[in-house]
Structures are given as structure tokens and as C-alpha cells.
Amino acid sequence: MRRLGFLLAIAVVIVVAIVAFRSTRADALDKNGCLTCHSNPGLSTTTKAGAKVSLFVNEALINTAAHRYIDCTTCHSADPHKVATPLTKLSLAEKCGSCHQYEYEQHLNSIHGQQLAQGNPDVATCVDCHSPTANPHNVIRVLEYNAPTYKKNISETCAKCHDNQQLMANYGIVEKVYESYMRSFHGKAMQLGTYEITQLDKATCTNCHGVHDIKSVADPAAPVAGLDNLAKTCEQCHPGAGVEFAKGFLGHKEASPDNIPAAHYTENVFRVLLISVLTFGALVVSAAVVRYSINRWRD
Ligand code: HEC
Ligand code: HEC
Ligand code: HEC
Ligand code: HEC
Ligand code: HEC
Numbered sequence: 001m002r003r004l005g006f007l008l009a010i011a012v013v014i015v016v017a018i019v020a021f022r023s024t025r026a027d028a029l030d031k032n033g034c035l036t037c038h039s040n041p042g043l044s045t046t047t048k049a050g051a052k053v054s055l056f057v058n059e060a061l062i063n064t065a066a067h068r069y070i071d072c073t074t075c076h077s078a079d080p081h082k083v084a085t086p087l088t089k090l091s092l093a094e095k096c097g098s099c100h101q102y103e104y105e106q107h108l109n110s111i112h113g114q115q116l117a118q119g120n121p122d123v124a125t126c127v128d129c130h131s132p133t134a135n136p137h138n139v140i141r142v143l144e145y146n147a148p149t150y151k152k153n154i155s156e157t158c159a160k161c162h163d164n165q166q167l168m169a170n171y172g173i174v175e176k177v178y179e180s181y182m183r184s185f186h187g188k189a190m191q192l193g194t195y196e197i198t199q200l201d202k203a204t205c206t207n208c209h210g211v212h213d214i215k216s217v218a219d220p221a222a223p224v225a226g227l228d229n230l231a232k233t234c235e236q237c238h239p240g241a242g243v244e245f246a247k248g249f250l251g252h253k254e255a256s257p258d259n260i261p262a263a264h265y266t267e268n269v270f271r272v273l274l275i276s277v278l279t280f281g282a283l284v285v286s287a288a289v290v291r292y293s294i295n296r297w298r299d
């Protein structure tokens with residue numbers, strides 16, 4: 001009897017612990033039971049603009065998100081169904097901006113934000129850079145290894161759009177910015193480095209272009225516009241670099257007779273030299289083989 005009572009007591013403790021643990025987790029996240037409906041993957045609505053938007057909120061994603069301790073109603077008001085949002089990339093940024101004002105203001109003045117304000121859905125809104133699934137409930141903290149904003153991952157994040165040649169051609173951007181970055185010293189060194197933050201001191205896209213304040217490269221205020229600005233950008237990490245150092249930088253362009261001709265012609269001279277040396281080597285070896293065969297045959 002006593003042993004049975006003991007086992008029963010243990011079972012009760014375990015059950016209570018499980019229930020308590022689960023309910024506190026659910027409470028912290030969803031005090032109003034919003035997920036009773038919004039955890040249904042099929043729930044969706046049609047916006048005024050005619051787009052079908054999923055209203056499914058994935059609890060598993062929320063549990064690892066930066067905002068996992070913020071209740072639904074903190075962001076959505078106590079009566080979310082009364083507040084009709086157009087559910088666009090712009091309304092999304094505005095909602096994030098209701099708390100993150102500084103980032104919002106900067107983004108609004110960037111090339112991405114200005115286009116967004118004009119209703120262009122092609123450019124980056126907050127979650128395109130902050131969520132691996134571009135979902136407002138799956139924003140990852142900046143310094144987590146799997147965050148799209150973790151320095152090692154940033155070039156991939158920009159590449160989602162900037163390595164899409166079709167999309168870029170619509171904006172007259174013809175340079176393959178991602179490929180040329182990955183070919184550059186910085187890109188290679190970043191790729192070879194581990195995820196340790198100390199290995200990530202090389203330049204990635206945002207070190208040269210900015211983060212929330214990215215400007216058109218044609219804007220004279222852009223950190224990459226003109227040699228003076230560019231030199232200052234290099235100097236963040238290459239102290240005393242100066243204009244001469246920046247001049248040698250090809251940007252994303254390939255060297256050509258018009259763009260850094262010295263690099264273009266040097267490259268060509270080396271290519272011709274390499275081909276000549278290899279051809280000469282091949283000739284010498286073939287001649288030796290022929291000579292050797294003839295000698296053997298004579299013997
Ligand atoms: C009884 C089920 C149910 C519950 C509970 C519920 N919702 Fe909804 N919710 C819906 C449905 C259905 C829609 C789509 C309505 C439509 O198409 O107009 C919706 C739409 C929404 C939208 C989109 C609104 C828009 O702008 O069009 C948000 C945001 C939202 N719900 C948040 C919440 C939050 C936060 C809670 C908890 C406080 C909650 N919901 C609780 C069923 C529910
Ligand atoms: C940190 C703030 C935040 C929290 C917490 C949050 N949301 Fe959202 N939610 C957003 C933003 C931002 C949007 C995008 C709104 C827009 O596009 O106008 C959104 C959109 C939605 C939508 C519309 C569909 C979509 O995915 O765009 C629903 C439904 C929704 N949220 C429900 C919930 C529920 C349920 C919870 C709690 C489990 C919750 N939200 C918690 C910020 C939040
Ligand atoms: C083009 C990509 C991109 C867009 C768009 C973007 N962010 Fe960021 N964000 C980043 C990166 C990269 C970092 C990390 C910055 C760093 O390491 O200094 C960051 C950092 C942050 C931080 C952490 C604090 C800080 O400043 O370091 C917050 C909060 C934030 N962003 C909010 C937002 C909000 C809100 C929006 C939309 C209005 C937004 N971001 C749009 C790329 C972006
Ligand atoms: C209700 C206010 C609120 C809204 C709305 C909100 N956030 Fe946050 N956000 C916070 C708070 C508070 C934290 C810090 C959470 C913590 O540290 O536990 C945070 C953290 C973050 C971080 C992590 C910063 C870091 O240092 O790593 C990012 C990135 C971020 N938010 C982006 C967004 C984006 C993008 C949106 C829109 C989808 C958004 N936030 C909407 C309040 C908000
Ligand atoms: C969701 C897609 C998307 C993402 C993600 C994105 N961008 Fe963009 N970006 C665009 C589009 C589209 C344009 C063209 C806008 C225009 O020219 O009007 C643009 C414009 C730019 C420009 C200006 C180009 C010019 O013609 O001068 C720069 C620089 C830029 N982005 C850098 C970045 C960087 C760096 C990142 C990553 C941190 C990034 N973008 C992430 C879509 C994106």
C-alpha cells in the first residue's frame with residue numbers, strides 16, 4: 001500500500017509539473033487564446049487589394065523568435081479584428097516601427113523604404129532581412145547564428161533579391177553584385193572564416209552600403225558614392241587608407257578598358273603569358289616524348 005501511495009504521489013507531481021510548465025509557456029505568449037483560431041494553417045483572408053494572405057500563426061516559430069515574451073495583444077491591440085490593416089509590406093513596417101522608431105525612421109529614408117512608401121512590393125521590408133521565413137512572428141535576434149542579420153549570413157540575405165538578375169534588370173541594375181562580392185577578398189575571407197564573431201571583421205554588404213539607411217549608389221550622400229566617401233568607408237577598417245587605396249577598388253565591376261584599364265590590361269598580359277608558358281611547356285614535353293620514342297624504335 002505504502003509503495004503504491006509513493007508511486008501515485010510521484011505520478012501526481014510529474015503531471016502537475018507538466019501542466020504547470022505548459023500553461024506558463026502558453027500564458028506568456030497568448031493570454032487571450034488567439035491561437036485557438038490562428039494556429040489553424042488553413043485560416044486566411046483576402047485583402048482589399050485582392051491578395052490572399054494566410055492568417056496562420058505558427059507557434060513553433062514564435063517560441064524561438066525575438067518577441068516570444070510579448071503577448072499578441074501588445075502588438076495587435078486588445079481588439080485586433082476591429083483594426084483593419086491592409087496587410088502590406090508597408091503596413092508591416094509601420095507596425096514594427098510603432099516600437100522600433102529609430103530603425104523605422106532610418107528605413108523610411110532609405111532606398112528600400114522610399115520605394116516601399118510608394119507601394120513597391122519588390123524592395124526589402126523589415127522581415128525580409130530579419131526573418132528566415134519573411135514572417136512577422138519569426139523575427140530572430142540579430143546576434144543569433146541563424147539570424148539573417150548575423151554578419152556571416154548578411155550577403156545571403158541581400159542575395160535573395162540582389163542575386164535575382166531578372167528582378168534587378170527591372171531597376172537597371174546589371175552588375176552581378178553578389179557574385180562579384182563572393183569573388184572579392186572580403187567575400188572569400190568571410191566564407192572561409194567560422195561563425196566566431198572575431199572571424200567576421202571583414203567587410204560585408206552592410207559595411208559598405210549601410211544597414212537601415214541604404215542609399216542609391218547614385219545619391220551623392222551614399223557611403224560608396226565618389227572617392228572621398230568611399231575612402232572614408234574603407235578607413236573604418238583600413239586606417240589611413242586614403243583615396244589612392246580606394247581608387248584600386250573595382251566595386252562590383254569587372255575590370256575593362258574603361259574601368260580601371262591598368263587592372264584590365266595587366267590581367268590580359270598575365271593571361272597571354274600564362275597561355276604562352278603552358279603551350280611552350282606542352283611543346284617541349286611532346287618533343288621529348290617523340291625523341292624518346294624514336295630512340296627506342298631505333299634501338
Ligand atoms: C474565433 C476565432 C478567432 C480568434 C479567437 C482570434 N481570431 Fe483573429 N481572426 C480570425 C478570423 C476568422 C480572421 C479573418 C477575418 C477577416 O477575414 O476579415 C482574423 C483576422 C485577424 C487579423 C487580421 C486582421 C486584418 O487586419 O484583417 C489579426 C491581426 C488577428 N486576427 C489577430 C488576432 C489576435 C491578436 C487574437 C487574440 C486577441 C485573435 N486574432 C483571435 C479568427 C480569430
Ligand atoms: C512583436 C509584435 C507582434 C506580436 C507579439 C504578434 N504579432 Fe501578429 N503581426 C505583427 C506584425 C508586424 C504583423 C504584420 C501586420 C501588417 O502586415 O500590417 C502581424 C500580422 C499578424 C496577422 C496577419 C497575418 C500575417 O501573418 O501577416 C495575424 C493573424 C497575427 N499577426 C496574429 C498574431 C497572433 C495570434 C499573435 C500571438 C500568438 C501575434 N500575432 C503576435 C506583429 C506581432
Ligand atoms: C536591408 C535589410 C534590413 C532591413 C530592411 C531592416 N533591417 Fe533591421 N537590421 C538589419 C541588420 C543587418 C541589423 C544588424 C545591424 C548591426 O549589426 O549593426 C539590423 C538591426 C536591427 C535591430 C537591432 C538594433 C540595431 O539597430 O542594431 C532592430 C531592432 C531592427 N534592425 C529593426 C528593424 C525594423 C523595425 C525594420 C523595418 C522598419 C528593419 N529593421 C529593417 C537589416 C535590416
Ligand atoms: C510591442 C513593441 C514591438 C513591436 C511591435 C515589435 N518589436 Fe521588435 N522588439 C521589441 C522588444 C521589447 C524587443 C526586445 C525583446 C527581448 O530582448 O526579449 C524586440 C526585439 C527585436 C529584435 C532583436 C534585437 C536584437 O538586439 O537582437 C529585432 C531584430 C526586432 N525586434 C525587430 C522587429 C520587427 C522586424 C518587428 C515587426 C515585425 C518588430 N520588431 C515589432 C518590441 C517590439
Ligand atoms: C526583398 C528584396 C530585397 C532585399 C532583401 C534587399 N534589397 Fe536592396 N533593393 C531591392 C530592390 C528591388 C532595389 C531597387 C530599388 C530601386 O532602384 O528603386 C534595391 C536597391 C538597393 C540599393 C540601391 C541600388 C542602386 O541602384 O543604387 C542598394 C545599395 C541595396 N539595395 C543594397 C541592399 C543590401 C546591402 C541588402 C542586404 C542588407 C539589400 N539591399 C536587401 C530589393 C532588396
Ligand code: HEC
Nearest residue numbers: 185201202203204207208230233234236237238245246249
Ligand atoms: C568592416 C571592415 C572593412 C571594411 C569597411 C573594408 N575592409 Fe578591406 N579588409 C578587411 C579585413 C578584416 C581584411 C583582411 C585583412 C587581413 O586579414 O590581412 C581586408 C582586406 C582587404 C584587402 C586585401 C588584403 C589587404 O590588406 O590588402 C583589400 C584590397 C581590401 N580589404 C580593400 C578594401 C577597400 C578598397 C575597402 C573600401 C571600399 C575596404 N577594404 C573596406 C575589412 C574591411
Ligand code: HEC
Nearest residue numbers: 155158162173174175177178181204205208224251252253
Ligand atoms: C567593399 C565595399 C562593398 C561591399 C562589401 C559591397 N559593395 Fe555594393 N557597391 C560598392 C560600390 C563602391 C558600389 C558602386 C560602384 C559599383 O557599382 O561597382 C556598389 C554598388 C552596389 C549596387 C548598385 C549596382 C548598380 O549597378 O547600380 C548594389 C545593388 C550593391 N552594391 C549591392 C551590394 C550587395 C548586395 C553586397 C553584398 C553581397 C555588396 N553590395 C557589397 C561597394 C561595396
